[in-house]
Structure formats: structure tokens, C-alpha cells
Amino acid sequence: MILESIKYAEFKGTNKEWSLTHPNLGKVNLIVGKNASGKTRTVNIISSLSNLLSGKVKPNLQSSDYNVVFKDKGVDIQYKFIIAESKVVSEELIKNRKILLKRNKGGKGKIVTYPSNKSVNFQTPDSELTSNVRRDSVQHPFFEDLYSWSSKLHLYRFGKEMGQDKLMLSKQDVVNEPKLKEAEGVFATFKEGKEKYGMKFVNSVIKDMGSIGYNLEYIKIDKPTNIVANMELLCLVIKERDIIKPISQLEISTGMFRALSLIIQINYYAFASKQNCILIDDIGEGLDFDRATKLIEIIIKKAENSDTQLIMSTNDRFVMNNVPLKYWSIIQRNNKGSKIFNYQNSKKIFDEFEFTGLNNFDFFSKDFFEKGFKK
Amino acid sequence: MKKLAFFVEGLTEQLLVKKLFEEVAGVNNIVIIEAKSAGKKGSLIINITAQSKKTKAKFYVLIVDCSRDTMVSPNVIENYQKMVKGGYAKILGLRDVFPLKYSNIPRIKMEMRKYIPTNPIPAHILLAVMETEAWFMAEHSHFKKIHNTLTVELIKKRLSYDLLVDNIELIENPAKELHKIYSIAGKAYSKTRNRISRTVNVLDYSNLYLNTINRMPHLKDLIKHIESFLS
Numbered sequence: 001m002i003l004e005s006i007k008y009a010e011f012k013g014t015n016k017e018w019s020l021t022h023p024n025l026g027k028v029n030l031i032v033g034k035n036a037s038g039k040t041r042t043v044n045i046i047s048s049l050s051n052l053l054s055g056k057v058k059p060n061l062q063s064s065d066y067n068v069v070f071k072d073k074g075v076d077i078q079y080k081f082i083i084a085e086s087k088v089v090s091e092e093l094i095k096n097r098k099i100l101l102k103r104n105k106g107g108k109g110k111i112v113t114y115p116s117n118k119s120v121n122f123q124t125p126d127s128e129l130t131s132n133v134r135r136d137s138v139q140h141p142f143f144e145d146l147y148s149w150s151s152k153l154h155l156y157r158f159g160k161e162m163g164q165d166k167l168m169l170s171k172q173d174v175v176n177e178p179k180l181k182e183a184e185g186v187f188a189t190f191k192e193g194k195e196k197y198g199m200k201f202v203n204s205v206i207k208d209m210g211s212i213g214y215n216l217e218y219i220k221i222d223k224p225t226n227i228v229a230n231m232e233l234l235c236l237v238i239k240e241r242d243i244i245k246p247i248s249q250l251e252i253s254t255g256m257f258r259a260l261s262l263i264i265q266i267n268y269y270a271f272a273s274k275q276n277c278i279l280i281d282d283i284g285e286g287l288d289f290d291r292a293t294k295l296i297e298i299i300i301k302k303a304e305n306s307d308t309q310l311i312m313s314t315n316d317r318f319v320m321n322n323v324p325l326k327y328w329s330i331i332q333r334n335n336k337g338s339k340i341f342n343y344q345n346s347k348k349i350f351d352e353f354e355f356t357g358l359n360n361f362d363f364f365s366k367d368f369f370e371k372g373f374k375k
Numbered sequence: 376m377k378k379l380a381f382f383v384e385g386l387t388e389q390l391l392v393k394k395l396f397e398e399v400a401g402v403n404n405i406v407i408i409e410a411k412s413a414g415k416k417g418s419l420i421i422n423i424t425a426q427s428k429k430t431k432a433k434f435y436v437l438i439v440d441c442s443r444d445t446m447v448s449p450n451v452i453e454n455y456q457k458m459v460k461g462g463y464a465k466i467l468g469l470r471d472v473f474p475l476k477y478s479n480i481p482r483i484k485m486e487m488r489k490y491i492p493t494n495p496i497p498a499h500i501l502l503a504v505m506e507t508e509a510w511f512m513a514e515h516s517h518f519k520k521i522h523n524t525l526t527v528e529l530i531k532k533r534l535s536y537d538l539l540v541d542n543i544e545l546i547e548n549p550a551k552e553l554h555k556i557y558s559i560a561g562k563a564y565s566k567t568r569n570r571i572s573r574t575v576n577v578l579d580y581s582n583l584y585l586n587t588i589n590r591m592p593h594l595k596d597l598i599k600h601i602e603s604f605l606s
Contacts, residue, residue, distance in 0.1 A: 321445075354475055355486040357448035357500060 001072035001149050002027060002309040003277060008045050009065040009337070016063075019337035020045065023329075024344040028303050030283075030323045031313040031340075032364055033331035038338030039313040042331060043155070043281045046311065050277075053150035055132040059083045070149060077145055079131070087126040093142060100142050101130055113139050153277040154265065159285040162261035163187065164249055186261040187236060187249075191221055193268045201271050208263045212294040214256055215241040224248040236260070255286040259295050266302050275307035283312040284319045293322045300327070317361045325350055325360055330369045341369045348372070376406070378435045378463040379604050382450040384470040387507045387550075387566060389440045390575045392469065395598070396436050398580040400605050405434040412441050412450055434605060437463075444470045448487060448500055455492045465604055468500035469507075469597065473548055477505060499600065504593045508549035508564075511574050512538060512556070513587045513594070520577035522560035533559050544591060 002025070009019035020042060033039045049066060051057040064083040069076055081091040091109070093101040099119075103109020107126040110119045111134065124133050135143045156162060163186035193201040206216045222237040225248045238260070239246040249257060262280070269276045280299075284292030296312075296319060303310035314320065320328075328350075329342040343350045349372040353363050363369055383389050393407050441450045447470040458466055468491075472480060480502065487500045503509065511517065515538040518525035531537045534555060536546075546552055553574075554564040564570055588595040 352486075355479060355483045356490060357445065357470065357483065357487040358452075358490060359445045359449045362449060 001070050001077070001145055001275065003046065003149070003311075004069045004071040004076070006046060006049070006069075007067040010061075010063040012063070012065065017336050020340070021337065022340045022342075022345050024340075024342060025309070025311065025329070026327065026342075026344070027309055028300055028327045029309075029311045029329055029342075030320070030327045031311065031329045031331055032320055033313075033315060033333075033338075035315060037331045037333045039315065039331055040281055042338065042340075043279050043311070043313050046277075046279055047153065047155045050150040050153035050155075052129060053131060053146045055129075055135075055147075056150075058086075058127065059088055059129060060086045062086075070145065072145060077142075079146060081129060088129055089126070091130055093131070093146075095142055100140075103130060111140060112142075114141060149277065152274060153279065154269075155279045155281070156262060156265070157281045158258055158262070159282040161254075162258045164252070164254070164257045164261070186264055187221070187234070189268045190219070190236060190264050193264065193271060194221075197271045201267060204267050204271070205260075205264050208267065208298050209260060211298055212259060212291045214259065214291075217241050218246075219260075222246075222248070224250060255288070255291070258286055259291065262295070262299070266299055266308075269308055270302050270306050273306065277309045277311065278303070280310075280312040282316075283314050284316055285314075289318045292316070292319055296323060320361045320364060321359050323360070325353065325363060328360070328363075330364060332370065376433060376435045377604070378461070379437070380454070380458045380463050380466045381436060381438045382412075382441050382447050382454070382466070382468045383438060384441060384444045384447055384503075384507075385566065386440055386568060387571050388469050388503065389438050390568075390571050391507055391510070392438055392597075393436075394575050394578075394580070395601055396434075396605075398584075399598075399601055400434055404432050405436060406432045408435070408437045410437060410439045412439055412446065448490060451491055451498055451500065455498065459496055463496060465496060465600075466498035467600055468498070469503060470500065471503045471506040473505040473550075477545060477547070480504065501597050501600065502593050503597075504544045504591075505547055506549045508553045509543050509546055510583070510587065510591055510594050511553055511578065512546070512549055513543045513591050514578050514583045515539070516579050516582055517574065517577045518556065521557055521562055521574070525556065525560050529559060530556055542590075544593070 005024045007020065007023060009017070011017045012019070020038065023042075031039050031042055048057075049068065052059060061083045062085060067078070067080045069078045071077075075096050078094040079092070082089050088107070089105050091101060091103050092099065098112075100112045101109065103111075103122075103124075105126070106123070108121070108123045109130070111122050111130065112119050122134070124130050131143045131146050134140055135147060137144050166187060190205075202219060205219060209216050217239040219236060219238050221234050224233055224235045225237070225246070236249040237246050238252065252260065266278070269278070283296060283299075287295060299310065299312075300323070302308070326343050329340045331338050331340055341349075346369065349369060352372060353368055356362070356368070358366075381392055383392055389409060393409065396405055396407060439450060441447050447468040451466055451468045455466065472483065475483060483502065491498050491500060515527055518527075518530070527538050534552070543549070550564070550566070557564045564574065583594075584598065588598055
């Protein structure tokens with residue numbers, strides 16, 4: 001199941017209003033935009049949706065209006081809800097044009113119940129989303145689609161540590177308690193990947209690191225080389241081919257660790273053949289031009305060849321130049337929010353740009369995406 | 376010394392353009408600098424990869440490999456003022472049409488022109504239709520030097536096109552076709568320096584200059600610009 005579109009608004013009709021419009025998404029997406037245009041906010045909105053649907057967070061929001069469409073094997077699943085002052089004031093789920101859930105203020109509404117396939121009255125506390133509190137794979141199996149999507153969304157902020165500062169107590173059972181959801185779980189992901197898929201997994205990570213110019217002899221889990229502690233700690237340890245000594249994750253350069261962390265996790269999803277949604281904010285940040293380019297090529301290729309939906313954001317000129325325009329979503333700020341221009345809603349302009357002979361960054365910097373040849 | 380900057384799509388164009396200048400001007404009359412645009416600043420930094428040391432040459436040509444088709448125009452635009460200050464008399468660009476369509480050519484020419492500065496020095500972006508390798512195919516006498524069994528007749532028999540008659544500009548992906556032709560004799564063509572050089576070095580430049588250009592109007596256009604600069 002992939003997220004096909006996400007319309008979002010908050011504080012409608014007030015001077016705090018912000019909305020995201022025209023937000024169609026594809027399988028691979030690069031959200032580009034100037035500073036403060038709403039790139040990271042868009043990433044956060046998708047991540048928040050996942051947190052709300054998984055029940056990880058309660059709808060404690062002043063104002064939030066989601067209207068999202070998922071696509072699952074050709075079937076549209078539309079889910080809409082409005083939250084005001086931490087209360088769910090409306091919620092609707094439509095699958096294949098059939099209304100499965102509809103409720104309004106006070107938490108009262110109608111829900112389709114299986115196996116009778118009848119719509120029955122119900123009431124749940126308006127402090128919760130029905131999709132969380134009435135989750136029941138027998139009576140309301142349609143909520144499982146939403147839960148499943150939310151539990152397979154992974155957010156990486158490439159400009160942050162990506163798990164470099166997280167070590168593991170050697171006695172901790174990382175297999176039973178993997179933190180696969182966030183970048184911080186890179187250690188657990190590597191351990192689980194190696195245990196489940198063996199050296200094929202490890203070698204694939206080494207190969208991908210080699211493709212971006214980091215030639216590793218091995219990656220393993222070992223004690224950190226430079227920490228004295230009264231407990232036994234474990235971390236990732238790598239050995240580069242042209243360097244005599246192995247180094248532990250705290251000593252690896254920031255850019256290299258970010259790449260390693262992402263490659264480990266992307267490989268894990270590829271090996272697990274799981275349908276995932278991967279969000280990467282500020283892709284390439286901290287890497288040099290060549291490595292950022294190659295890393296993005298690898299990630300896109302792996303996403304294209306798997307069930308993964310990839311949503312990345314950047315404002316880096318060289319990342320933009322190396323990601324084909326067909327994957328772009330240009331986000332533009334206006335007085336009430338952000339509007340997205342992409343191949344789905346501006347096909348003619350995107351196609352015409354090829355005739356100019358200019359590079360992708362020019363498409364963005366010269367506002368061609370908005371004005372086309374009229375300029 | 377008269378100076379020209381030539382921004383080309385890739386290594387194939389760089390090696391061919393270098394050879395064409397040497398053939399037309401004579402090796403001793405021209406200094407050719409091979410460079411590659413690269414680095415974090417992408418189209419702005421030029422790394423010189425090869426330089427000749429002829430001090431009495433009349434002409435100086437900087438040929439910059441831009442690494443991709445969509446970097447040719449941006450390189451011309453972004454380096455234009457630098458070239459003006461550097462005393463260059465002319466700027467040229469060369470890129471393939473592929474993967475765009477043959478029918479798009481008039482539109483490509485029209486739109487590209489809009490963005491290229493031309494004052495105070497002339498600048499033109501030239502097209503290799505559909506790819507530079509089409510010119511290698513059109514200079515079909517070179518196939519025998521790749522392998523003595525590679526005749527036009529054999530190619531026609533195996534691949535169903537006649538290099539003597541057909542319009543080679545219409546071949547959508549000539550690099551791929553060139554490889555197919557070489558493969559008939561167990562050879563290969565790919566975009567590596569060795570393989571491109573092997574082809575560029577066996578082309579018959581007299582034939583290319585006297586005959587091939589009459590069938591390949593965009594090659595003729597390139598030669599005219601080279602001649603005009605060297606005149």
C-alpha cells in the first residue's frame with residue numbers, strides 16, 4: 001500500500017492557517033523547495049499521520065485536518081479526519097467508494113462490521129481515532145491496512161546523528177526488542193539483518209558502501225575501541241581496506257556514518273521484502289557531491305525494485321541535478337501554506353523543460369516549474 | 376592566440392572534437408586543453424585533465440567534458456562571463472538529442488537558444504543527431520579497421536539497415552547500434568576512453584570531411600563552426 005496523496009490543513013480560516021495542496025505522490029519522490037517552503041513540515045505531516053494511525057501518539061492537537069488516499073493493489077482507500085482542540089470532530093474511511101466508517105462530533109457514527117457487512121451505529125470517545133480504538137481484524141479488518149502502513153513507515157533525518165551516538169548493552173536482547181522504526185535502531189537493524197539473512201546481507205551493505213566510495217573490509221558488532229565503562233557495550237565496528245586499524249561507530253566520520261546507517265536500513269527492508277514507506281529528510285546532507293549522488297542512485301534503485309515507497313527532501317542543488325524530474329515534487333510557499341508542483345499535476349511543464357537543455361536545478365531556481373515557457 | 380571554449384556532453388564528444396580540431400587546424404597550430412567540469416560546485420569548477428605545451432600555436436581550444444547532456448547549456452551560461460574576461464572569441468556546446476525524439480529537434484533548438492547569452496561573444500549549442508555515434512556509423516569505412524569482416528553488406532544483412540542509403544540521423548540510439556555492429560565481429564563499443572579512442576582514431580577524416588558531412592547536416596554544422604573559428 002502506498003500513500004498516493006495527502007491533503008492537510010490546520011487552523012483553517014484563521015491567520016495561523018497553513019495547508020498543503022496538490023500533494024500527489026509517486027513511488028519515488030524528491031521534495032525540493034527553498035528554505036522555509038515547507039519541505040520538512042511535509043515530511044513531519046506524513047510522519048505524524050503514521051504516529052496517529054499506529055496509536056503511538058494521541059490526537060492531542062489544536063487543529064489538524066487530514067485527507068489522505070492510499071493505493072493498495074489498484075484499490076483506493078481514502079481516510080479523512082479532523083482534530084480540533086484534541087478532539088476528533090470527524091472521521092471517514094472510504095474503500096473502493098464504499099463508506100466503511102463515518103463519524104462526527106461527540107464520537108457518534110456508523111461503521112461497517114463483518115461478517116454481516118452491515119453498517120451499525122457506534123460511539124467511541126472523541127479523544128481517540130476510531131481506527132485505533134476499534135481496531136479488530138475480524139469485525140473491522142479495513143483498519144488493519146492503515147495500521148500496517150503506519151507501522152512500516154520509517155523516518156530518517158539525514159542531517160542528524162542517524163544512530164551514531166546509540167550504543168547497545170551487550171546483554172540487551174536486541175532481537176526481541178528491535179528499534180527498527182527509527183534511525184537510532186541501526187545497530188539493532190544490522191544485528192537482526194545479519195542473524196536473519198547472514199553474510200549475504202552484510203556483503204550487500206559492504207557492496208553498497210563500496211559503490212559510494214567507502215571500501216570496507218568488514219562490518220561487525222564489537223566492543224567500542226575507545227570507551228571505558230563499567231558495563232559491557234557493543235557497537236558497529238568497521239574496517240576500511242586502506243586503513244590498518246578498525247574503527248568503532250563513534251569514530252566514524254559523520255557523513256560516512258549517515259550513509260552506513262541508511263544503507264544498512266534500506267538493505268534490511270530489501271532483504272525482508274516488506275512493503276515500507278521511507279521518509280528521508282535532507283538526503284545527502286553532510287556527504288560530498290560524488291557520494292551523495294551515488295547514495296541516492298542506490299536508494300532509488302532499491303526502492304524501484306521493491307515494494308518500498310521513497311519520499312526524500314532536499315534543497316541541495318547537486319542532489320536535485322541528479323534525481324530525475326519525474327520524481328520531483330516542488331514545494332512552494334504561499335500566504336496560506338504550501339503548494340506542490342510535480343509530474344502528476346504539471347506534466348506539460350515538466351515535459352517541456354527537457355527542450356531547454358538546462359539542468360534540473362534551473363527548473364527550480366528559474367521558477368520554470370511555475371511559469372513554463374511563458375516567462 | 377585565438378581562443379575558443381567548447382563545452383561537450385561527454386568523453387565521446389570531447390575526443391571527437393579534439394581530433395576534428397587537430398585534423399582541420401593541424402596538430403602544430405593548435406593548443407588543446409581537455410578539462411572536466413566537476414566538484415561540489417558542479418558546473419563551475421573546471422579540472423584540466425590534459426594540456427599541450429605548444430607556445431607558437433595560433434589557436435587555443437578548451438574542451439570541457441560536462442559529464443551529461445543537461446550540463447552543457449548550464450556550463451555555457453555559468454562560465455560565459457569567465458570566458459569573456461578570459462579573452463575567448465567564441466563558445467560552443469555540443470550535446471546529443473537522445474533520449475529526446477527526432478521530431479523534437481526544432482523545438483529543442485528554439486528553446487535552447489533562449490537561454491544562451493550571445494553578447495559580447497557568440498555562443499552556440501550544437502546537436503549531435505541523435506548521438507555522436509551516428510557520425511561514426513555514417514563514416515562507415517572505419518568498420519573494416521575495427522574488423523576486416525565488417526562490411527556494409529554484412530551489416531545490412533545482419534541488422535537490416537543500409538549505411539550507404541538510410542538516413543542515419545533517424546537512428547534513435549546510435550551508440551547501441553554501433554555496439555551491435557561491432558558485436559557482429561565479436562568486438563564491442565562502450566563509452567570508455569579506450570573504446571571511444573579506438574573508433575575516433577580509425578575514422579577517415581578526409582571521407583568524413585568530404586562525403587559524410589553531406590549526409591549528416593548536424594555534423595556539417597559542427598565542421599562549419601570549427602572552420603569559421605580557425606579561419
